[in-house]
Amino acid sequence: MTRDEGTNSHYAAVRAHVIRGEKVLLGLSVKRKGVWTTFGGKPEDRESVEEALRRELREELGIEVIAFQRLPDRNRSWDGRPSRIAVFTVTDWTGEPRNHALHEHEAIAWFAREELRSLAMAEIARSEALELLV
Numbered sequence: 001m002t003r004d005e006g007t008n009s010h011y012a013a014v015r016a017h018v019i020r021g022e023k024v025l026l027g028l029s030v031k032r033k034g035v036w037t038t039f040g041g042k043p044e045d046r047e048s049v050e051e052a053l054r055r056e057l058r059e060e061l062g063i064e065v066i067a068f069q070r071l072p073d074r075n076r077s078w079d080g081r082p083s084r085i086a087v088f089t090v091t092d093w094t095g096e097p098r099n100h101a102l103h104e105h106e107a108i109a110w111f112a113r114e115e116l117r118s119l120a121m122a123e124i125a126r127s128e129a130l131e132l133l134v
Helices: 049-061 123-132
Strands: 013-020 023-029 039-041 064-078 081-094 105-112
Touching: 013 049, 013 064, 013 123, 039 049, 049 064, 049 081
Parallel strands: 013 081
Antiparallel strands: 013 023, 013 039, 023 105, 064 081
């Protein structure tokens, strides 16, 4: 595997927009009270971002990812250091999404495009979701 394939030495985290029809699934953050977030986390040692995506969604939602697409990376500062976040849209999976990460999400819920505009969430995640739900 090369660095360009997304080993965790290059990426701080992965995030996923889980899309079903014209709705996106979000989690109500435990750490950021009242804020809805996409799903994901940090890649483990020697894990590609695609492997991290699959593992995180299995752990957080109990689903096995079948179809996903890579979106443009997010670049931001994390603990004072520049970091890249690999972002995906997930459109097919097996299993029914359930909140398996109660320590991370108070609740999970599906939202239509028009609901996202007034939802408390990170602007970058909102703009990505709005583009996906056309």
